[in-house]
Amino acid sequence: MAAVDLGAESGRVVRAAFDGERLALDVAGRFPNGARPFADGLLRWDLDALWTHVSDVLAGLAASTPVASVGVDTWGVDYGLLAADGSLVDQPTCYRDPRQVRAMREAVERVGADRLYGAAGIQTMEINTVFALMDDAARTDRLDRAETMLMIPDVFHHLLSGARVTESTAASTSALYRSDTGQWAVDLAEELGIPSRLFPEVVPAGTDLGAVTGPLAERGLGRTRVITPTGHDTAAAVVGTPFATPGGVFISSGTWSLVGVERDQPLITAGTAAANLTNEGGYDGTTRLLRNVMGLWVLQQCRAQWRAEGHDLDYAQIAELAAAEPALRSVVNVNAQDFLAPGDMPARVQAYCARHGDPVPQGVGAVARCVVDSLALAYRLVVDDVAEVTGRRPGSVNVTGGGANHRLLAQATADATGLPVHCGPAEATALGNAGVQLIALGELADLADLRRVVAASTELRSHEPRASAAWDDAAARLRGLVEEDDRAR
Numbered sequence: 001m002a003a004v005d006l007g008a009e010s011g012r013v014v015r016a017a018f019d020g021e022r023l024a025l026d027v028a029g030r031f032p033n034g035a036r037p038f039a040d041g042l043l044r045w046d047l048d049a050l051w052t053h054v055s056d057v058l059a060g061l062a063a064s065t066p067v068a069s070v071g072v073d074t075w076g077v078d079y080g081l082l083a084a085d086g087s088l089v090d091q092p093t094c095y096r097d098p099r100q101v102r103a104m105r106e107a108v109e110r111v112g113a114d115r116l117y118g119a120a121g122i123q124t125m126e127i128n129t130v131f132a133l134m135d136d137a138a139r140t141d142r143l144d145r146a147e148t149m150l151m152i153p154d155v156f157h158h159l160l161s162g163a164r165v166t167e168s169t170a171a172s173t174s175a176l177y178r179s180d181t182g183q184w185a186v187d188l189a190e191e192l193g194i195p196s197r198l199f200p201e202v203v204p205a206g207t208d209l210g211a212v213t214g215p216l217a218e219r220g221l222g223r224t225r226v227i228t229p230t231g232h233d234t235a236a237a238v239v240g241t242p243f244a245t246p247g248g249v250f251i252s253s254g255t256w257s258l259v260g261v262e263r264d265q266p267l268i269t270a271g272t273a274a275a276n277l278t279n280e281g282g283y284d285g286t287t288r289l290l291r292n293v294m295g296l297w298v299l300q301q302c303r304a305q306w307r308a309e310g311h312d313l314d315y316a317q318i319a320e321l322a323a324a325e326p327a328l329r330s331v332v333n334v335n336a337q338d339f340l341a342p343g344d345m346p347a348r349v350q351a352y353c354a355r356h357g358d359p360v361p362q363g364v365g366a367v368a369r370c371v372v373d374s375l376a377l378a379y380r381l382v383v384d385d386v387a388e389v390t391g392r393r394p395g396s397v398n399v400t401g402g403g404a405n406h407r408l409l410a411q412a413t414a415d416a417t418g419l420p421v422h423c424g425p426a427e428a429t430a431l432g433n434a435g436v437q438l439i440a441l442g443e444l445a446d447l448a449d450l451r452r453v454v455a456a457s458t459e460l461r462s463h464e465p466r467a468s469a470a471w472d473d474a475a476a477r478l479r480g481l482v483e484e485d486d487r488a489r
């Protein structure tokens with residue numbers, strides 16, 4: 001199978017081979033990704049370039065080995081607009097565009113925060129699809145030119161197979177679709193000026209969308225099936241998580257850190273709304289009760305800034321400098337609006353500390369330490385909130401994704417949460433993507449079966465918590481900062 005996994009920073013095509021017990025992965029090709037401002041000033045993705053990369057790697061792979069099926073997962077919330085003839089109206093916009101901050105404010109004013117949250121139980125956040133669509137409707141003619149909207153993974157499935165459907169986990173990131181009832185929030189959309197005629201048919205993960213068609217069929221993939229995995233990368237990562245304890249916490253750690261628990265059904269209450277916890281649709285009727293934490297994005301942007309200033313450091317070097325600094329000297333709310341847009345992140349971290357009366361970190365190590373500690377503390381708050389709203393304290397944490405390799409962050413996470421932290425697999429998303437294809441192909445029975453295969457295919461690294469009152473105090477301090485920032489929002 002080919003698992004195509006596209007992230008905000010890079011994309012890759014992974015070859016996945018199953019021998020009946022283990023899933024072996026091997027990266028067939030990797031390529032960069034990133035949003036940039038287009039001529040009209042909007043931050044957009046270069047979808048045409050991504051498609052060229054994906055097609056070339058898939059064709060190269062098919063030249064050396066038969067590909068039974070292909071499935072694509074990507075970051076959530078963004079969408080492509082398809083014209084009647086099936087072509088893209090334009091390149092998709094990126095959720096980090098500042099227009100979404102304004103649109104969120106307008107939407108809250110117009111219908112109220114409760115209504116926005118209640119529609120799908122998705123945390124109210126600037127990045128949500130609903131705010132981009134609202135701005136499209138109010139300030140552009142994009143929607144007038146479109147017949148349907150597809151989430152980004154579905155755009156690729158459309159290019160591969162011609163299908164014009166969206167997959168349910170991808171749809172659920174829109175904040176306009178409830179995966180448990182299968183309903184689009186038509187009334188809310190119309191009230192916000194978003195034409196609901198754009199909403200596509202929704203299919204479950206594991207749906208066979210047909211054989212590869214078009215030019216790729218001529219490049220060795222004519223017999224390859226297009227099977228939609230959980231199109232949302234976070235859903236795929238959690239499918240590929242070998243939970244150490246039932247009801248344990250997952251952290252899918254990449255550009256974002258998605259922190260929460262898997263449940264049988266959504267939990268949409270006054271408590272989850274107050275805690276701003278999200279209910280995203282998962283595989284086979286599961287729900288992820290989670291919060292988006294700003295994640296490694298902050299360090300990625302710091303690294304880019306340091307490089308621009310002449311310090312060309314890799315992540316391991318940055319982590320080493322951070323580890324040499326004392327813990328918990330200064331703390332920031334990584335989820336503050338300050339850190340959402342691309343830019344000079346070290347300066348923003350320093351400005352945040354100065355504004356809140358914390359010691360201002362100086363130099364690479366101190367800034368990175370502040371970010372790492374602050375991430376771990378943000379995870380701790382989610383664990384506390386989830387325990388509170390579900391009435392159940394989780395017993396362990398599993399970290400997957402590229403961030404699973406970050407030892408300093410993993411130990412800080414154990415110390416901050418007081419829970420054992422198990423790291424791996426770094427490739428959970430590709431495993432989850434390929435695993436759902438395997439279930440659809442009849443090679444695996446179900447999610448539990450798949451997780452057994454993931455566990456058999458992975459070596460985990462574990463970190464035990466070291467009890468310390470300093471982390472409790474810092475968590476309380478972060479709680480205060482979050483409340484201040486929310487009031488200012």
Ligand code: LFR
Nearest residue numbers: 074075076077233234256292
């Ligand atoms: C992670 C992720 C998150 C989503 C964010 C924006 O890659 O998909 O789940 O909230 O990106 O799309």
